Amino acid sequence: MRTQQSRMMHIFLTVVSAGFMILLIWMLWEYIPRASVRYGILAVCAGNFLMAGLWVALQRHQIRQFADDICETLDAATADHQPQNFHPYEDSLTAKVQGKLIQYYDILHEGRLQSQHDKQTLQSLVSDISHQVKTPIASIKLYTGILQRSNIPKEKQKLFLNTMDAQINKLDFLMQSLIKMSRLETGIFSLNIVEARLNDTIAQAMNTIWTKAEQKNIELSVACGAEIMVQHDPKWTAEAIGNILDNAVKYTPVGGCVSITVRPWQFYTRIDISDTGIGIPEEHYNDIFQRFYRAEEVATEEGVGLGLYLANGIVTRQKGYISVKSKVGEGTTFSVYLLS
């Protein structure tokens, strides 16, 4: 349709120009007596046409140049390197289109990298899971094998069954954590953000680790104004804070203390959870929020390595963030920022 229209246009223009030319020639021959003037005028007209033709050729050249530049840019993009002819700060149509093409290329590139990254993550996840699952299952299999043999004393049976129970609990815990994590990743679970009393949330979190702290003789203290209101989902935030507290208790030696301080600021409310634990070296500040990361020192303790990861995810979802400050051997402070 378009080509037909442009072809019609071309034909029309050619016909009209020819018509004008003929008209001009007729007028010249009719009304101008002197031959030299006639030819002069014709020559001038021819010159005009020539100039117009050159003008059109110049425009076509520029358009061809434009098309070539764009193709070169696309080639460079396909071959994965920067195009040579790109002048980003030139105010021309070429630069405009090139800019947009490069933007598009960057988005695709990012997407590709992201999907690669995701594949890798998936792979590592699978391997992590299999690794984690391997040990309890091997243990269970061992004990099952042992129990299948008939001549086992009753006390030993009880011992073995308890151990198996513990291992199954561990598997169960692992599955729960995995489900939570996957929900977090895919975004299925919804956060119900309301303005609620922070005190209650913290109290709920404290409940989960109270016994463990008692056992290790760790002192727990909370300094939080009773009237402080924060935008958060109480259930999930309690879990997040609970996870952090859990870590704090886990990594603090006997007789230490864990304290929670709440400071309301203009935009955010800051919840500091400090402990007198073993501390985290600076180079691991980012690592602790990764999946299945566990510090070497506590390989003996229970835990999967997903607590902080989940906590970070929950807090980030609520448009807050967690930062950490620590001195090795002295203690760690986790600061949770939630929107006021």
Add this chain to the structure above:
Amino acid sequence: MDIITVHHLYKTFGKGESAVHALNGIDLAIEEGKFTAIIGTSGSGKTTLLNMIGGLDTPDEGEVIVDGINLSNLKEKELAVFRRSKVGFVYQNFNLIPTLTVKENILFPLSLAGTTPDQAFFTKIIEFLHLQDRLNVYPQELSGGGQQRVAIARTLIAKPAILLADEPTGNLDSKNGQNVLGLLKLSVETYHQTLVMITHNLEIAQMADRVIRIEDGRIQK
């Protein structure tokens, strides 16, 4: 990767007795994708530094290199294209065009570049900043906070690689300020932009990946 590099920057305003040495030899490198905060007392040269990075002014000595291109090699017309495509500047006094409506003001950098706006992105920003029902109003009819939000929307619409903000939350109440900060951070993370912000607010400075302190035109370590 350092997206902004500044070498030996010097800038003096005025002459003789009334000369003001705004910048006294600044060397700086800002990483891509990070949030950098600049703090300092008033008159310490923060705004001048930001102007240099944004191509709004030229230094007396020294050079500013942004994304591999030295700004002193660019002519004014190229700098103009740089300002509307590479950099998004949030001004302290908003700098809105009084004769254009809010919607036209927001889309102004795109109109200058001659490109069409991404409608979905535009709607998203408008909703986030609560400007949906103010689109056909003139800036003078809005409050200070409203104008600031319009200015921020204008900065974000072109998705520039670098966001420069000069006290963006100075005029805003806490709720709007939160929204603005949240939006800026979200934008930075989603689109991998670099944010350089001048602020007095230590809270915000705390949020930054890096804090630079400037006194008397020099960086304090």
Add this chain to the structure above:
Amino acid sequence: MLANNNLKVCRTLVKRDFKFHHNKNCILVAATMLVTALYTFVFLLGGSIKGAFLLNYQYTYGSTSQILYTELTNQQADIIIENVNVKNTVRLNTIGQLTDPMMGQRLVKLAVTNYAYAETVLSVPTTGSLPKNDNEIALDGFTMNSLGIPYELGTPVTLLWTDLEGNAYASDFTLCGWWTSSTIFTEACAWIAADTAQKLFPSYQDKSSHSVTLGVNLHQPKNLDQQAATILEEQGITGVNFTTNLAYNKVRQEQAMQKAMPFYSLSIVVMLCGCLMIYCIVHVAAQQDTLYYAALKSLGMTPRQIRRLLLEQGCAISFLGFFPGWVLGFGLYFVIANRMILGVEKNPALYFLSWLPFIAAALCTLVTILLSYLIPTIRLSHMTPVQTVRSATIYLPRHRYSSDGRITLVNLALRTTFGRNQWRTIVSTLSLLLAAVLISSAWIQYVSFREDMYLSIISPWDYSLIDGSAYLSVQRYNESNYGITEKTVKELQMRPEVIAVSTLKSREVELNASDELRQRIVDYYNQPYDETMTRKETQAGYPDWCAGVERLEQSGEYIGLVIGVNGAYLQYILDNCPFTSGSFDDKAFASGNYVLAAGAYSKGISTPAEGETVELNGCTYTILGSVMNDEGYISGTNSTQAAFHIVYILPVAQFDLLFPEQAYRQLAIDIDPAQQDTFEIYLDYYEQEQNQDVKIMRRSEYATNFDVARLNMVLPKLIVALVLFGIALINFANILVIKTISRKWEFAIYESLGMTNIQLRCLILLEGIFHAILVFVLLVPVVIFFSAAVMPAVVEAIGSWCTVYRFSLLPLWGVLLMILLLAVTVPFICLRFITKGSLTERMRYIE
């Protein structure tokens, strides 16, 4: 490189600017309108002046056609028409001419009605119409006067006429229309219908009858003589006479252009002023504008887009101002042209109207406006936004060390006037200065014309009676006309009011120059006039005069104009014609054996010298002396053969002896001023009694003419200067307004800190006065210097003999008064506006 298509945003910004800043744009459009009006006025007037001069020459020639071919046959006429160079023609078929003896020397052709031809010779009847029916005739006023035909439609007329073959007839006609025209007196047409012509002279349409006069207009009227001859050659026609229109003579055209030049040169003044003023008005809010552009630049507007923005703004303002400007300019022109251009039949304003000055005015305005908009962009393009902002901020004066930190109102007012935006004030003062200078110049020129000097020279006597055929300078004196009779002279001499009556008679005679005289004259005219040409060449615009000199050169024959004078006329000659040889001897002159010879009005003898003899009509006279001839006292012109002539002056008594039948040409009458009224009554009565044969020139008429001419001379300049002054005042007022209104916030602060209303008013008043003083300081010395030092030279350059430089500062006082008035009232009016509203509202500092 294909430029980016991002200019649409500029259009949007311009439209919004118009919507928001109503007042500023209204003022701009008003200023544009005034500038366009001025340009239109100047160009139209210049064009009309030029056109009027050329028309004048055409009138002298007798037709508006470029070439007149006479005595052609119909066939020859047809052939000529076909020539390619011919644009259009008008044809006249004559069947004969009127030969009534009362008509004297006038040639009145009896011609077939032809409207086209009638138009070209301005012979279209103004009362009645051209003949349509049988026996109708239309005549011109002079003929009717000569033949004593009453001015009534339908009068039966009997005319004697001769046809082309020489047969005389007397035929009856009915008068169906007449006209009066001021074209040459000696030729005219009498129109009859084609049927009547056929009846009277059936063979006028035959091939062989040379009854056609063809008026031809060419496509390219250059070198008319040559082209006329070439056409005849090309068409193969011989033996045909032609004459070419003086108006197309190259020298005449140059002269006409020169006359129009002063008007065109005014346009340069307008351009300068207009540019300055528009620039001022546009940039009066310069600081805000610069900040606005800095904001645009910082948002990423390239210099190309900013240029486009300003260009569109300029164009929009221009186009809005064109049409009203054209209308206003045309209005001004209409009023002035009618006063300035005299002697044109139809309304001169409309007659010379063409579309070219309008287009030229529009273009000039566009250029002016665009210049003032775009010149700042040159500087703006290269600056970064921060540099732009800094350039707009107030220039801070050096630090002051005041004694105790206290400020008085006077101090405050001084700081305001002299501390801010001095550049703008100076530029606006410059425009006021220019306008003031122009007004002063026009005024001084006006008052320098001395009426008494003029009258004493132009009309040395109170009244003059002139023969009806010699009244206008284009009329050729008809020697056989008996307008002024002996009876009239005696009557006048006997009247109690009359002190003296002087008479003048003239006659042309054929003379033969001796070889010596011939040589002397030829040498005289071959002398150089200046570096570029000889005396003869300066007269190139007068082909008849050249023809006369050539005749003298070749054959020694020339025409002598014998003039008989007495009384005041003789006195005039003695007073105004310097002697080039010999001197005046009372008795010798009165004895009647001596004559005075008068020649060209420059050094050297171009006539017979003292002592030589000349033979007039058979009597020999000795030359008493030769003088330079000042012909101001003679009214009317001579025949074309006498274009070059030598004047011989005799006492009237002697003249009467030589030419006893010759009638009076003019009378000069001096009266007792106390009895002027009674004499005027008598003159009016006399004038009514006479038909148009005698014209009376009164001194009071000269006085009115002088006034009118004097006013017309300075009127265009005055109009231009006044309008420019108007624009400058608008500009000044605008600056004052902006100065006050932009400080709304500042005044609110003053008020909030406790400044009372009276103190505020005092402050404003002081500011206004200081502002006015600043303007005065710049204006007064320059204008005084200009009036005292430059104007005398200008007045000299006018070259008029009746101007004496007179120092006058009247316009300066007027200008100063207006400025003071504005400077004091405008801020007060603005104050009312800006103190409206509550204090806190005003203190909210909105950018």
